[in-house]
Amino acid sequence: xxxxxxxxxxxxxLHNLSTEELEALAAELRELIVSTVSQTGGHLAPSxxxxxxxxxxxxxxxxxxxxxxxxxxxxAYAHKILTGRRERFSALRQWQGITGFPSRAESEYDAFGVxxxxxxxxxxxxxxxxxxxxxRGEHIVAVIGDxxxxxxxxxxxxxxxxxxxxxxxxxxxxxxxxxxxxxxAMSEYLSRIRVAPQYNRAKEDIKGFLRSIPHIGDTVVKTxxxxxxxxxxxxxxxxxxxxxxxxYVGPIDGHNIRLMRDVFSEACMxxxxxxxxxxxxxxxxxxxxxxxxxxxxxxxxxxxxxxxxKKDPSAPASYTSVFGDALIELAQEMPGITAITAAxxxxxxxxxxxxxxxxxxxDVGIAEEHAVTLAAGMAAxxxxxxxxxxxTFAQRAYDQLMHDVCxxxxxxxxxxxxxxxxxxxxxxxxxxxxxxxxRTMPGMTVFVPKxxxxxxxxxxxxxxxxxxxxxxxxxxxxxxxxxIKGFREIExxxxxxxxxxxxxxxxxxxTMVDAAKKAAVMLGEKGVRASVVNMRFVKPIDTAIxxxxxxxxxxxxxLEENVLPGGFGSAVAEYMADAGHRTPLLRIGIPDRFxxxxxxxxxxxxxxxxxxxxxEKIMTAWTGLx
Numbered sequence: 001x002x003x004x005x006x007x008x009x010x011x012x013x014l015h016n017l018s019t020e021e022l023e024a025l026a027a028e029l030r031e032l033i034v035s036t037v038s039q040t041g042g043h044l045a046p047s048x049x050x051x052x053x054x055x056x057x058x059x060x061x062x063x064x065x066x067x068x069x070x071x072x073x074x075x076a077y078a079h080k081i082l083t084g085r086r087e088r089f090s091a092l093r094q095w096q097g098i099t100g101f102p103s104r105a106e107s108e109y110d111a112f113g114v115x116x117x118x119x120x121x122x123x124x125x126x127x128x129x130x131x132x133x134x135x136r137g138e139h140i141v142a143v144i145g146d147x148x149x150x151x152x153x154x155x156x157x158x159x160x161x162x163x164x165x166x167x168x169x170x171x172x173x174x175x176x177x178x179x180x181x182x183x184x185a186m187s188e189y190l191s192r193i194r195v196a197p198q199y200n201r202a203k204e205d206i207k208g209f210l211r212s213i214p215h216i217g218d219t220v221v222k223t224x225x226x227x228x229x230x231x232x233x234x235x236x237x238x239x240x241x242x243x244x245x246x247x248y249v250g251p252i253d254g255h256n257i258r259l260m261r262d263v264f265s266e267a268c269m270x271x272x273x274x275x276x277x278x279x280x281x282x283x284x285x286x287x288x289x290x291x292x293x294x295x296x297x298x299x300x301x302x303x304x305x306x307x308x309x310k311k312d313p314s315a316p317a318s319y320t321s322v323f324g325d326a327l328i329e330l331a332q333e334m335p336g337i338t339a340i341t342a343a344x345x346x347x348x349x350x351x352x353x354x355x356x357x358x359x360x361x362x363d364v365g366i367a368e369e370h371a372v373t374l375a376a377g378m379a380a381x382x383x384x385x386x387x388x389x390x391x392t393f394a395q396r397a398y399d400q401l402m403h404d405v406c407x408x409x410x411x412x413x414x415x416x417x418x419x420x421x422x423x424x425x426x427x428x429x430x431x432x433x434x435x436x437x438x439r440t441m442p443g444m445t446v447f448v449p450k451x452x453x454x455x456x457x458x459x460x461x462x463x464x465x466x467x468x469x470x471x472x473x474x475x476x477x478x479x480x481x482x483x484i485k486g487f488r489e490i491e492x493x494x495x496x497x498x499x500x501x502x503x504x505x506x507x508x509x510x511t512m513v514d515a516a517k518k519a520a521v522m523l524g525e526k527g528v529r530a531s532v533v534n535m536r537f538v539k540p541i542d543t544a545i546x547x548x549x550x551x552x553x554x555x556x557x558x559l560e561e562n563v564l565p566g567g568f569g570s571a572v573a574e575y576m577a578d579a580g581h582r583t584p585l586l587r588i589g590i591p592d593r594f595x596x597x598x599x600x601x602x603x604x605x606x607x608x609x610x611x612x613x614x615x616e617k618i619m620t621a622w623t624g625l626x
Contacts, residue, residue: 004021005032008025010063023052029051029081029082030051037092037299038302040094041093042077042298044299047075049254050075050280052255052257053143054078055257056264057260061141064111067111067138067139069141070114070143073102077089080092084109094598095598095606096598101113101426101428112127118149118153121158124140124142128161132166144172145172161246162244169273169276172278176279247273249274249275250278251277255284294346316452316477317478318349318475319474319477320349330460331353338386339357339386340386342363342368369397372387372412373400375387380408384412386415389416390416392429401444402441411465411469413462414471417473419473419475420511420562422600423475423599424597426595430594432563433563434562439570444469446470446539448510448535449471449473450508451479451481456487457488458490460488461489493537495545497531497533502553503555505530505533505553507535507546507556508559509560511561513534515559519611519612519618523619531549533549539571541571547581550582555586557587557621558585567589
């Protein structure tokens with residue numbers, strides 16, 4: 001057949017391929033995805049599992065007129081390759097390359113921008129409503145994984161879609177596992193459906209037996225329909241979805257292209273909302289990813305021949321692992337500590353906690369809102385819950401943090417992993433808004449550690465407080481400082497002066513403290529003496545330090561790996577205005593825009609946050625004061 005992939009620059013060309021050609025094309029896609037992701041990193045296992053599903057679906061639909069909304073987008077690499085981005089696929093997740101997730105700004109085939117879970121059905125239903133209001137007839141499809149189906153927004157959308165009865169196809173891509181093992185009632189329900197052929201055979205056996213009864217058999221079958229309606233949802237696959245107003249089809253083999261083409265073709269001719277349940281295998285076709293799908297869900301560079309992940313053995317411990325180990329230490333002495341995660345026990349460093357304290361560990365699935373209010377309920381009953389959530393996903397629980405935690409002044413500690421720029425996952429995953437939104441919450445104390453030791457001490461301090469707290473720390477390796485045994489309490493709102501200088505005061509938080517120290521050295525080489533202060537807290541800020549800097553220094557500079565609007569620099573500016581300080585203030589942080597994907601060093605450079613860039617900005621401001 002030759003190299004089929006070279007002939008496919010748009011999905012419409014898939015219509016002319018036979019099933020055998022599509023199967024050959026699936027093998028070519030697998031080879032390209034594995035070889036590329038081994039160099040760029042990315043979401044390998046989920047994309048490998050969805051290749052046949054993508055080919056079958058796109059060989060039936062007419063894109064981009066028809067619309068496909070991919071939930072989260074972890075499984076959308078084949079989609080990107082088949083929609084005109086094959087030549088650019090080598091730049092996946094790279095600076096000025098293509099994004100790791102569907103993006104409306106990147107292609108007309110990306111019907112909806114995604115990156116967070118459980119949004120696809122809502123967006124697709126909105127498109128179906130718009131289609132009908134405009135009198136069009138295109139097909140609208142949402143592809144959602146079983147992990148994303150645990151999110152509450154998915155159920156809200158299912159409920160609405162079933163109620164209004166719009167023509168909509170939902171494809172449930174069920175691989176039995178998301179990043180970590182799925183939890184909750186929906187996971188158990190889908191597990192029961194996976195063995196549904198047993199029930200189907202049982203039903204057929206009952207029908208055969210009843211029909212064998214002379215004279216009355218057929219009547220009994222027609223009257224009873226071989227099971228009572230009251231137990232239908234238990235025995236019949238998809239009963240839950242049927243009750244919500246969907247026509248349920250499945251489960252079907254998600255690697256059988258011929259079968260899926262037939263099913264999708266039929267679904268396109270049916271009226272009303274339809275749910276097609278497709279069973280796939282995560283990592284399909286690449287043995288290392290099939291064997292360890294969690295490891296290859298989101299993976300860095302690896303050896304494509306062996307599957308060995310390339311790691312730097314000399315790299316310092318990550319902030320995530322330091323946090324996880326510290327929490328276990330504290331929980332051994334404090335029985336009231338519990339730990340909560342939203343489907344990310346490994347990613348947040350809580351997996352070992354769950355193994356050590358299984359009765360005190362709670363994975364709620366992709367349900368950040370529930371995680372926070374669950375924590376509030378625990379805190380209201382005398383426990384001290386620690387909820388570890390990626391910063392970007394914690395945005396979903398803003399109302400719960402405000403209304404359920406802060407309004408009631410409950411002792412919940414929110415640990416925000418992946419604070420700041422996270423690199424190749426791009427704008428949907430950067431945690432650059434947390435300092436701004438946490439500052440709006442009365443009663444909230446916001447810690448930002450400069451290194452791993454300070455993270456440990458801040459966690460110790462937070463779990464001993466009787467009020468809401470948040471600790472924000474970055475992705476990846478720490479600075480490599482030697483970890484000090486034990487813990488020490490940090491005085492709330494008290495900064496740390498690291499060096500003294502009479503000209504400029506550099507007030508930094510988190511990762512920008514180290515950058516400030518390096519910038520101060522560069523400034524010193526140019527004759528500008530700089531103080532460096534580790535502010536530690538974004539709320540409350542050390543106002544005495546600001547007062548001191550305003551009187552002693554000729555320029556104050558704030559540094560943060562957070563958006564400038566409403567962040568740490570804004571807190572300092574607000575206080576200086578209220579206090580009547582007239583000392584010039586320079587705020588350095590992430591500009592008021594969404595930051596692209598790429599290596600973190602490149603993203604810091606694009607935002608002007610490398611030490612040499614910081615020093616240059618300060619020198620420009622300093623020269624202007626002369």
